[in-house]
Amino acid sequence: xxxxxxxxxxxxxxxxxxxxxxxxxxxxxxxxxxxxxxxxxxxxxxxxxxxxxxxxxxxxxxxxxxxxxxxxxxxxxxxxxxxxxxxxxxxxxxxxxxxxxxxxxxxxxxxxxxxxxxxxxxxxxxxxxxxxxxxxxxxxxxxxxxxxxxxxxxxxxxxxxxxx
Numbered sequence: 269x270x271x272x273x274x275x276x277x278x279x280x281x282x283x284x285x286x287x288x289x290x291x292x293x294x295x296x297x298x299x300x301x302x303x304x305x306x307x308x309x310x311x312x313x314x315x316x317x318x319x320x321x322x323x324x325x326x327x328x329x330x331x332x333x334x335x336x337x338x339x340x341x342x343x344x345x346x347x348x349x350x351x352x353x354x355x356x357x358x359x360x361x362x363x364x365x366x367x368x369x370x371x372x373x374x375x376x377x378x379x380x381x382x383x384x385x386x387x388x389x390x391x392x393x394x395x396x397x398x399x400x401x402x403x404x405x406x407x408x409x410x411x412x413x414x415x416x417x418x419x420x421x422x423x424x425x426x427x428x429x430x431x432x
Contacts, residue, residue, distance in 0.1 A: 273379040279328035288394035320355030327357035329416040358423035
């Protein structure tokens with residue numbers, strides 16, 4: 269789906285820990301207090317930069333509550349701040365002091381408002397797979413995206429206030 273989208277790719281992240289998915293080695297370095305490695309996330313940065321340079325938007329909202337889990341401190345502090353350099357956009361929907369507006373929302377990638385990959389994780393943040401969703405099933409995901417974007421704040425603003 270990343271090869272075929274033409275306008276935008278949106279991600280909704282709802283979990284506090286994806287530590288069993290993705291870059292486990294970098295996460296361990298972070299937990300051990302080591303510096304971010306040279307070339308961290310370079311493959312993803314190349315992917316994002318390719319799309320952004322071609323005029324395609326890549327953006328996401330992460331639903332969080334404070335205090336942040338160790339994984340979220342890693343993802344936001346290392347991942348988001350790095351990925352922003354390639355043009356990926358981030359927003360935060362902080363539900364710490366408010367009711368969660370969409371507690372049933374799944375994690376998903378939404379491409380061009382037409383097709384989505386709904387992602388499934390186990391209780392330890394291990395990616396189990398995704399389900400392709402198209403047609404009428406996309407409308408509910410669009411509603412989640414719109415709600416998240418309407419109530420989220422730009423990551424940089426949120427991080428300046430709550431970042432660690």
